Amino acid sequence: MAGILTYALHDDEGNFNKNSLGAISESKKLADQIGGNAGVMVVGDISDEACASLGNWGAAKVYRAKDVPEGLAQPIVDAMAKVIQDEGFSYALFGGGLLGFEIGAGLTARLGAGVTMEVTQVKVQDGKLVAERPILQDSQIADVGYVSEPGIIIGRLNAFDTVESGGTAEVVDVQVELSSWSTKATMVQRGEQRGADVNIEDADILVGGGRGLGAAEGFKQCEELAEAMGGAVAATRAVVDAGWYPYSTQIGQTGKTVAPKLYLAAGISGAIQHKVGMQSSENILAINKDQNAPIFEFSDLGVVGDLHKIVPKLTEAIKAKKGG
Amino acid sequence: MKICVLVKEVPDAAVQKRIDSNTMRLDRSGEKNLNPFDTHAIEAAMQIKEGGAIPVEEVVAVTMGPDSAVRALHKAVALGADRSVHLSDDALAGSDVCATGYSLAKVLESESPDLVLLGQQSDDGECYTIGAVVADHLQMPSLTQVIKIDVTDGKLRCERQAEYGYDTVEVELPAVISVGDAINEPRYPSLKAIMGAKKKPLDGKATADVGIDGGQVGEAGSKTSVLALNPPPAKEAGEIIEDEDTNETVEKIVAWLDERKLI
Numbered sequence: 001m002a003g004i005l006t007y008a009l010h011d012d013e014g015n016f017n018k019n020s021l022g023a024i025s026e027s028k029k030l031a032d033q034i035g036g037n038a039g040v041m042v043v044g045d046i047s048d049e050a051c052a053s054l055g056n057w058g059a060a061k062v063y064r065a066k067d068v069p070e071g072l073a074q075p076i077v078d079a080m081a082k083v084i085q086d087e088g089f090s091y092a093l094f095g096g097g098l099l100g101f102e103i104g105a106g107l108t109a110r111l112g113a114g115v116t117m118e119v120t121q122v123k124v125q126d127g128k129l130v131a132e133r134p135i136l137q138d139s140q141i142a143d144v145g146y147v148s149e150p151g152i153i154i155g156r157l158n159a160f161d162t163v164e165s166g167g168t169a170e171v172v173d174v175q176v177e178l179s180s181w182s183t184k185a186t187m188v189q190r191g192e193q194r195g196a197d198v199n200i201e202d203a204d205i206l207v208g209g210g211r212g213l214g215a216a217e218g219f220k221q222c223e224e225l226a227e228a229m230g231g232a233v234a235a236t237r238a239v240v241d242a243g244w245y246p247y248s249t250q251i252g253q254t255g256k257t258v259a260p261k262l263y264l265a266a267g268i269s270g271a272i273q274h275k276v277g278m279q280s281s282e283n284i285l286a287i288n289k290d291q292n293a294p295i296f297e298f299s300d301l302g303v304v305g306d307l308h309k310i311v312p313k314l315t316e317a318i319k320a321k322k323g324g
Numbered sequence: 325m326k327i328c329v330l331v332k333e334v335p336d337a338a339v340q341k342r343i344d345s346n347t348m349r350l351d352r353s354g355e356k357n358l359n360p361f362d363t364h365a366i367e368a369a370m371q372i373k374e375g376g377a378i379p380v381e382e383v384v385a386v387t388m389g390p391d392s393a394v395r396a397l398h399k400a401v402a403l404g405a406d407r408s409v410h411l412s413d414d415a416l417a418g419s420d421v422c423a424t425g426y427s428l429a430k431v432l433e434s435e436s437p438d439l440v441l442l443g444q445q446s447d448d449g450e451c452y453t454i455g456a457v458v459a460d461h462l463q464m465p466s467l468t469q470v471i472k473i474d475v476t477d478g479k480l481r482c483e484r485q486a487e488y489g490y491d492t493v494e495v496e497l498p499a500v501i502s503v504g505d506a507i508n509e510p511r512y513p514s515l516k517a518i519m520g521a522k523k524k525p526l527d528g529k530a531t532a533d534v535g536i537d538g539g540q541v542g543e544a545g546s547k548t549s550v551l552a553l554n555p556p557p558a559k560e561a562g563e564i565i566e567d568e569d570t571n572e573t574v575e576k577i578v579a580w581l582d583e584r585k586l587i
């Protein structure tokens with residue numbers, strides 16, 4: 001069976017991840033074209049009902065491994081490798097995200113399978129899947145084909161849209177024997193939130209700050225500008241990891257996805273992992289001193305200059321305009 | 325314990341990278357450097373060694389690449405590695421992720437490390453996956469994108485950002501850990517270390533020396549192939565303002581915001 005197996009990630013409450021649902025819809029679409037089924041791997045104690053509901057996004061069959069823990073990749077590699085081999089799946093496809101990368105990579109080693117990552121689109125050529133992968137900072141797109149089966153496809157975050165069809169999936173339980181090395185990493189704490197709980201998803205205007213601010217204190221300018229504009233402040237992973245701003249404000253692959261009316265990026269290079277979290281903003285304004293910064297390739301207004309000079313004056317000008 | 329750090333030679337950040345349209349591979353002819361992400365892995369190894377929570381006998385830099393990659397090893401040694409291993413063989417050219425991960429695992433196997441560290445990505449390939457491929461071949465636990473490592477009771481306590489927030493994970497040794505660039509601020513090598521780097525032992529290895537099956541590597545042994553290269557879909561270029569007179573720049577920004585009813 002030329003089927004495609006995906007993995008549905010869930011949080012501790014059992015809610016499935018949106019990127020996983022997108023991957024299921026994508027594999028349903030592709031499986032129809034290559035004459036196979038969309039299978040889904042679920043680990044942990046998820047109810048029959050919840051598993052069957054994945055049919056709504058296109059799953060034909062859900063393989064549930066109740067005893068396999070969620071959250072770390074290697075036990076899931078054991079589970080998916082078994083299902084791929086037992087059921088003869090031709091491809092494994094993952095939505096964007098850290099775990100998908102790690103599981104896909106593990107399967108590559110385990111099954112001697114070809115892998116393509118950061119895939120933005122998948123097409124069918126001669127009954128086989130071909131992955132489109134942007135390379136060299138998205139300056140070119142490589143069409144990557146697979147020499148043998150199975151082939152592993154790891155999507156870029158939000159690459160695959162969810163499509164709801166109202167179906168129900170068949171649910172089967174699988175017994176998985178974990179590899180000895182898969183049990184040598186254990187989760188101590190999962191999904192810890194650090195920093196105040198701010199709601200940046202609902203803001204119409206976001207001022208995003210990056211490493212170009214120079215120091216944690218640099219965020220003060222962003223806060224003042226955001227206040228003047230009636231918006232909120234967001235951040236890149238570089239500054240969150242550096243401890244300059246709370247994780248709850250991080251935009252991108254491992255942070256939040258936002259689509260405000262205006263995203264004003266100050267001192268942000270525009271790395272792909274940041275871009276995926278804010279590219280749907282209605283208007284993007286970037287201030288960066290490097291005219292070659294990637295952010296200028298997807299901003300509506302790019303200002304080449306020193307943010308320390310521009311941002312404070314902009315704040316004053318906006319205050320004056322609003323006041324007058 | 326013995327720590328192996330995987331390093332890679334990549335085109336210098338200042339070089340405009342391009343693909344050779346005949347071979348469909350990255351043109352590596354220009355200026356090259358040690359992958360910046362790997363300097364964080366070397367620094368992490370040095371901090372574990374200097375931290376003293378576990379005795380570290382040796383830090384070994386390991387690379388796979390053409391002859392020129394020796395320079396990346398010299399840099400790694402200047403940053404603190406005690407010696408280095410260079411896997412180089414014409415048979416390896418054109419290896420994809422699957423073949424590269426297998427080859428690196430084979431050369432690491434010959435070193436029997438207790439810990440393998442690497443950077444989260446290479447500056448040129450941006451694959452993020454090599455650590456997890458290597459780990460499965462070595463049958464070791466692994467984590468990628470780690471931003472904090474503490475050694476306690478002979479185990480690693482690692483932190484990273486995952487889909488739902490920060491995860492803390494305990495990992496038994498031996499293990500393979502890829503580190504994010506936020507984990508540390510790499511030190512600058514001293515002049516003495518730079519001068520001495522070429523005198524530290526450097527082992528050259530060919531595929532046969534480490535038991536690599538020639539059928540599984542190189543372009544012929546790879547499981548993916550690049551069928552075509554296309555330009556990205558054209559997008560409308562945005563407006564650009566160069567800041568010469570900041571008052572004028574700010575006026576233009578305000579007008580632009582006003583037009584879109586954003587103020």
Ligand SMILES: Cc1cc2nc3c(=O)[nH]c(=O)nc-3n(C[C@H](O)[C@H](O)[C@H](O)COP(=O)(O)OP(=O)(O)OC[C@H]3O[C@@H](n4cnc5c(N)ncnc54)[C@H](O)[C@@H]3O)c2cc1C
Nearest residue numbers: 210211212236237238252253254255267269273274289307
């Ligand atoms: C798997 C993975 C997941 C990731 N997830 C995320 C994520 O969720 N979110 C995220 O943001 N990143 C993420 N990253 C990191 C991402 O790749 C980038 O490293 C990060 O976004 C860079 O942040 P930055 O733009 O603040 O810093 P930099 O890339 O260092 O950019 C700083 C910019 O500031 C400019 N600058 C400096 N000084 C000034 C000045 N005075 N005036 C104006 N401009 C100035 C510079 O020209 C530069 O362009 C992830 C990476 C990986 C590998």
